[in-house]
Amino acid sequence: MDWDKLRIFHAVADAGSLTHAGDSLHLSQSAVSRQIRALEESLGTTLFPRHARGLILTEQGELLFDATSTMAKKLDAAAARIRDSEEEVFGELKVTTTTGFGTLWLAPRLGKLYERYPDLNIDLMLEERVLDLPMRQARRT
Amino acid sequence: MDWDKLRIFHAVADAGSLTHAGDSLHLSQSAVSRQIRALEESLGTTLFPRHARGLILTEQGELLFDATSTMAKKLDAAAARIRDSEEEVFGELKVTTTTGFGTLWLAPRLGKLYERYPDLNIDLMLEERVLDLPMRQARRT
DNA sequence: GCAACTTACGGCGGTCGTAAGGATG
DNA sequence: CATCCTTACGACCGCCGTAAGTTGC
Secondary structure (H helix, E strand, C coil), rough: CCCHHHHHHHHHHCCCHHHHHHHHHHHCHHHHHHHHHHHHHHHHCCCCCCCCCCCCCCHHHHHHHHHHHCCCCCCEEEHHHHHHHCCCCCEEEEEECHHHHHHHHHHHHHHHHHHCCCCCEEEEEEECCCCCCCCCCCCCC | CCHHHHHHHHHHHHHHHHHHHHHHHHCCHHHHHHHHHHHHHCCCCCCCCCCCCCCCCHHHHHHHHHHHHHHHHHHHHHHHHHHEEEHHEEEEEEEECCHHHHHHHHHHHHHHHHHHHHCCCEEEEEEECCCCCHHHHCCCC
16 A cells, blocks of 8 residues: 555545645646545545545545544654754764874764754864763763 | 655564565665655654664654554554445345336446445346335335 | 546656665674 | 665656546536
8 A cells, every 4th residue: 555645635635626636736636536546446445426526535535534634643743743853952062082083084974963953063172192081071061 | 745655664663674674565675775765855854873783763763653653553443444334335225217227327337336345235126117216115125 | 518537648757676885793 | 794774777667747538517
C-alpha cells in the first residue's frame, strides 16, 4: 500500500471533489482520479460513489477518512515537535583540541553544525597540548 | 511531504537497519537510503546518526517514529474494519424490473456487484408489468 | 448544456538496481 | 576484514498533464 495515496484521498475527502482537491494538491484532476482509483483497487473497495455531483464517502470511505484524519493530525503534531526540538540546541560549546586535528578534521565539519543550529555558539581553542578534562576546563557553559 | 516516505522510514526504524528494511520492503538498500535522505531533507533534520553500525534514532527520529507507529496502527485498524464492512453485505436481494431494462442495463452490472459481494444472493425477476411495491412483493428477505 | 469524473496517449521526471567507494567496530 | 551505508550512473517504470469522451443534474 502506497501511503502517499492516503494523503491524496484525505485531501479529496476533505475538499469534497477531485477537482478542488487537485487544486490544493497542485495536481490535475485526472491525476487525482487515478490515485483514488488505484487506492480503491488496492483496498478492493469503493471509497466514493461513482459519478456523484459532490463526492460523498461510502461507509468504507468514512472508515478510511477517520484513519487518515488521525494520521494527518499525528504527523502535523510530530513535525511541529521536531521543528521545536531543533531549536532547543543553543548555548555555547567550548571545544579544545590539537591544532592538526582541529584544522584538518574538525573545522570543515563545524560549518554544517553551525548551519543546523544557528543558536549554537562554538568556541574553538586550538592548542598543541591536550587539556586535562577532569579539571572541567572543557565544559558547556 | 510524501507520506510514502514515512512508510519507508517506519520500516527502517522498526528493522534497525537500511539493509534489513529493504528486504522486508522488497527494495534495494540504496533505494531505502535515498528515501530516508529525501525525507530528512524535507524535514530539515537528521533522523538517524550517520554511519552507525546498527541505526539509532535521533530525538527527532523518535518523535517521528511515535507518529508513524500511530499512523500504521490506525491504518491497519481501518483496513481491517473496511474488510469487515464489505463482508457485512449478504443475504438475498430480490429484484423485479421490466425485461428491457433488466436485460440492457441491469444484467451487465450485476456481475460486478456479485463479484464484490459473493455472499449476496440475487434473485432477478423479469416481467413486463411493474410490480406494485407497496404490496411488499419486492423486499429483502 | 454544464460541470464533474473517466480514460487514452505521449512525454518526461523520478526512482530503481547495480556497483564502486568510504567508514565503522 | 566484514558489514553497513553512501553515491554515481544508466535504464526503466510510472505518473503527470492534455484532451476527448461519458455521465448525471
